[in-house]
Amino acid sequence: KAGVTQTPRYLIKTRGQQVTLSCSPISGHRSVSWYQQTPGQGLQFLFEYFSETQRNKGNFPGRFSGRQFSNSRSEMNVSTLELGDSALYLCASSLEVGAKRNEQFFGPGTRLTVL
Amino acid sequence: GQNIDQPTEMTATEGAIVQINCTYQTSGFNGLFWYQQHAGEAPTFLSYNVLDGLEEKGRFSSFLSRSKGYSYLLLKELQMKDSASYLCAVRDSRGSQGNLIFGKGTKLSVKP
Numbered sequence: 001k002a003g004v005t006q007t008p009r010y011l012i013k014t015r016g017q018q019v020t021l022s023c024s025p026i027s028g029h030r031s032v033s034w035y036q037q038t039p040g041q042g043l044q045f046l047f048e049y050f051s052e053t054q055r056n057k058g059n060f061p062g063r064f065s066g067r068q069f070s071n072s073r074s075e076m077n078v079s080t081l082e083l084g085d086s087a088l089y090l091c092a093s094s095l096e097v098g099a100k101r102n103e104q105f106f107g108p109g110t111r112l113t114v115l
Numbered sequence: 116g117q118n119i120d121q122p123t124e125m126t127a128t129e130g131a132i133v134q135i136n137c138t139y140q141t142s143g144f145n146g147l148f149w150y151q152q153h154a155g156e157a158p159t160f161l162s163y164n165v166l167d168g169l170e171e172k173g174r175f176s177s178f179l180s181r182s183k184g185y186s187y188l189l190l191k192e193l194q195m196k197d198s199a200s201y202l203c204a205v206r207d208s209r210g211s212q213g214n215l216i217f218g219k220g221t222k223l224s225v226k227p
Binding site for chain 1: 148156157158159160163202204214215216217218219220
């Protein structure tokens with residue numbers, strides 16, 4: 001069974017540009033969460049999608065947005081990039097929202113560098 | 116507010132036992148997770164506790180005390196490959212089931 005895949009793995013952008021990251025969850029998983037990981041702040045929750053609906057959103061500005069498609073694949077977009085957006089963006093999928101035990105399987109991440 | 120604290124770094128010797136502590140203050144609680152993350156790799160699931168007590172899985176055990184807002188991860192018979200960051204995460208029951216609040220991680224270095 002294939003794991004969570006994320007594309008691209010590495011990305012270099014300049015300030016002011018926008019970027020779109022893609023995540024394909026494990027087959028059968030309908031919940032997809034996005035996290036930002038930086039050395040200073042650690043892993044921080046961005047948002048979660050289930051059945052094409054955003055279920056929850058973290059404390060990030062409106063420049064960060066996402067969506068989920070009918071096949072559960074998800075994209076996140078960051079507009080008007082800032083230097084501080086340089087981070088590892090991790091996607092995680094889980095089988096069922098609402099279960100007590102809801103292990104998240106993480107993808108390898110997209111390393112975004114903003115120059 | 117939401118706060119999860121764990122030591123920044125720890126060092127231990129191959130073959131020894133190490134305990135990584137985690138304290139949390141969250142507005143709700145619906146489970147505590149431990150993840151292992153090797154440098155440059157994605158986090159991988161280690162353990163899950165939702166009730167008080169000890170969960171054992173091979174060389175790894177995790178303990179939870181909800182009344183104290185406290186958990187620890189115990190690693191026995193340390194191996195060099197256990198050198199990694201260990202992340203404590205809490206599911207805030209007020210949030211979505213898929214949302215985890217992470218601590219900043221404990222970097223464990225295992226020396227020969």
